[in-house]
Amino acid sequence: MTVARPDLNLLTTLDVLLEEGSVTGAGRRLALSPSAMSRALARLRRATGDPLLVKAGRGLVPTPRALELRDRVRALVREAESVLSPAHRLDLATLSRTFTIRGSDGFVEAFGPPLVARVGAAAPGVRLRFLRKAGKDTAPLRDTIDLDTAVIEGPLPPDVLDTPLFSDTFVGVVRPEHPLAGGPVTVERYARARHVNVSRRGSTEGLVDEALHPTGHHRDVVTVVDGFGAALALARASDLVASVPSRHTAPLREHLHTFALPFPAPEVTVSLLWHTRLDADPAHHWLRTAVTEVCREAS
Known part of the structure; x- marks a missing residue:
């Protein structure tokens, strides 16, 4: 047997009735006629099993049960009004939250310091947790990470949003x-020359080779690694050539010799990704703006 669910609209009616202590006064506030208000009081009496308001001379007085419920009902109604209202203005000074950002190898080194400084100055209670990107799967955006960075190579799932951050050559x-x-x-x-290629799939060819092939030449790739940092570490300690995105790896290339590729260099656009569940969140919107500004200011 299915039990009928209570009409939660009656909470607002009860709150006003207990505050006014008058069917007529409550009806005026709720824009209800005296007869409609009387019917509402009758429903409340059936629901609670208590008369709630009883006659005393020319007015009404609350029963002990009504007095017991008054503060609880008021708190419930105020909480419901808060839930069904737009979010309050974001107060960065008091915001306490941890955000998880996933980035490719080199992202933290290139953009982490100015981002941490900006976030810390505006919202000292906010903590940033950086994760190294190990794959292109966007599923973690649904529950474990707040922001992701990626070179978008195909259509994104409908529940993932994006904005371009910067182009890299x-x-x-x-x-x-x-x-x-x-x-x-x-x-x-x-x-x-002998080359090291960067590929999470272990491939010996990539964007650089696609750009090089029209010249009639091919790279001699003798080593494959899964990140730019590893490629640059090998270039630093051997005669291998690493071909990497410029902006993404600037701090990692310190004390190394960088040269322009002698053919039309491939260019990629790095984008910021997030899940639709967080799109309207004021704090998340603020962080997205901070990440976007830091990346574009570094150009």
């Missing part, structure tokens, strides 16, 4: 003692 990187660090880098010299 690939460059070549070698240690200062490498032969390519001296003299002009031609396509022939670049192709003859």
Whole structure:
């Protein structure tokens, strides 16, 4: 047998009745006729099993049960009004929250310091948790991470939103003692060198090779790693050439020799991703704006 659910609209009626102590006065506040208000009081009496308001001379007085309920009903109604109202203005000074941001290798090194500084100055109670991106799966946005960075290569799921952060162009990187660090880098010299490729799937070819092939040359890829940091570490300690996105890896390339690729270099757009569940959240909107501004100011 299904039990009928109570009419929660009666809470508002009861709140006003107990505050006014008058069917007529409550009816005026709720824009109800005296007869409609009387019917509402009758429903409340049936629901609570108590008369709630009883006659005393020319007025009404609350029963002990009504007095017991008054503060609880008022709190419930105020809480419901708060739930069904737009969010209050964001107060960054008192905001206490931890946000999780996932980024590709080099993102934290390039953009983490100014982002941490900006967030700390505006919202000292906010903590940022950075995760290294291990794949392109957007599923973690649904529950475990707040923001993701990615080069979008295909349609996103309908519940994932995005905005472009910056464009990045690939460059070549070698240690200062490498032969390519001296003299002009031609396509022939670049192709003859030994290379390290970055691929999470373990592939020996990628965007750089797609751009190089029209010249009739091919790279000699002898090592494959899964991140830009690892590629640059190998370039720093050997004669391998690393081809990496410029802006993303700027701090990681310190004390290394960087050169423009001798053919039309591939360019990618890095975007910021988030789930629709967080789109209207004021604090999340503020953080998205901070990340976007930090990345664009660094251009």
